[in-house]
Amino acid sequence: MSEGRWKLVLADTGEHELFNLLADPFEDNNLYGRSEHQAIAERLRGRIADWQKRTFDDWESW
Numbered sequence: 376m377s378e379g380r381w382k383l384v385l386a387d388t389g390e391h392e393l394f395n396l397l398a399d400p401f402e403d404n405n406l407y408g409r410s411e412h413q414a415i416a417e418r419l420r421g422r423i424a425d426w427q428k429r430t431f432d433d434w435e436s437w
Contacts, residue, residue, distance in 0.1 A: 383407075383419040393419075 380397040393407035393416050406412045427433070 381415055381419060383416060383423070385420070385423065391416075 380395055382392075382394045382396055382402070384392040384394075386392075391407045392402075392405045393412055394402045394404070395406060396402070398404075407416060
């Protein structure tokens with residue numbers, strides 16, 4: 376899920392990733408799990424969950 380400068384990747388292995396694409400365009404610095412970025416990760420996870428409900432997608436990685 377991408378939103379402006381943010382990109383969230385959820386993996387079935389639990390190795391989730393969050394990137395600030397403006398500050399880190401090569402996606403070298405995974406920000407997922409850092410407390411200062413928890414709100415953006417939760418917002419993007421919510422958007423994914425909303426999309427899943429609308430599309431009847433029941434895959435769950437978290």
